[in-house]
Amino acid sequence: MAKATLAPNPKVDWDEWAGDYATVRDAIEATYPELFKDFNARMFTPGGFWKGNDAAHRQWKTESGKAEFNLPAGLNAAGFDDAEGRYRLMTLRSNDQFNTTIYGYHDRFRGIKGTREVVLMNEGDMAKAKLAEGDTVSLIGDSGDNSQRRVDGLRVVRYDIPAGCLGAYYPECNVLIPLAHHALESHVPAGKSVPVRLEKAR
Known part of the structure; x- marks a missing residue:
């Protein structure tokens, strides 16, 4: 190749x-x-x-011979600000997955069985959005670059996850990550903090 x-x-x-x-x-x-x-x-x-x-x-290969830490340019390293109705999507692997190779549909780490078409959501966020466990939703990219990015047919799963955050599997949700949304130096896609909005299926 x-x-x-x-x-x-x-x-x-x-x-x-x-x-x-x-x-x-x-x-x-x-x-x-x-x-x-x-x-x-x-x-x-x-x-x-x-x-x-x-x-x-405790061997540090630095000029000082000590551990050194680099500070980010700002406190919000995600590249976007919080906004009403905007969530930070974390793309995840299941326990039966190696990179993008999927071996099964049971994620014993998270208690999800038979599907990967789910979105993990904080209980308080579910109440605010008037969603119940099992509701079907769409995730819509919210990067402000006028591109249409969308994943439909995800089932809401109540999960112990920080407020304002969502979790969903990759590669299924890779389409939501803008090409320009990556680490500054390595250019690795920033799949742990993707700006999205959520829409309940009609």
Whole structure:
């Protein structure tokens, strides 16, 4: 897929990598020698290998030799302000999910069975919105960029979640995340704080 998608690069022999994954591990070791020393040799050690955790040993690789913390530019790092009727959607994985691969429809962590088409909601927010458990709602993107983003057919589930927040599964709700809504430096989609509104099904 990478070979077909990316422009040719003389430093990367996609065919060699595809033919022998050990060459990929060699490249990873060359890039991160401290973390992946002897990667191929250690790869098949029973139980895998531990990459270590410097922080657990109070080893800080900083100029000061101490732990350092960075402050956000503002108290509201979400990139949008609170507003009447606006919620912060947290997209979630179920216990039987690996990234976007879904293995089943029972989330034992949250007691949800047989479906992923749910929205978790604070009990006080449900009362304010005149919603009952089991009601069907739509989530509508509220990023102010004039794009139409919507997910219909979600069942309300009362859940111990902070007021003003909602929870729903990804990738089902990824469509609600604007392309520009991401972490400033890494550009990872900000799927834990998505501005949405809620509409009860008619």
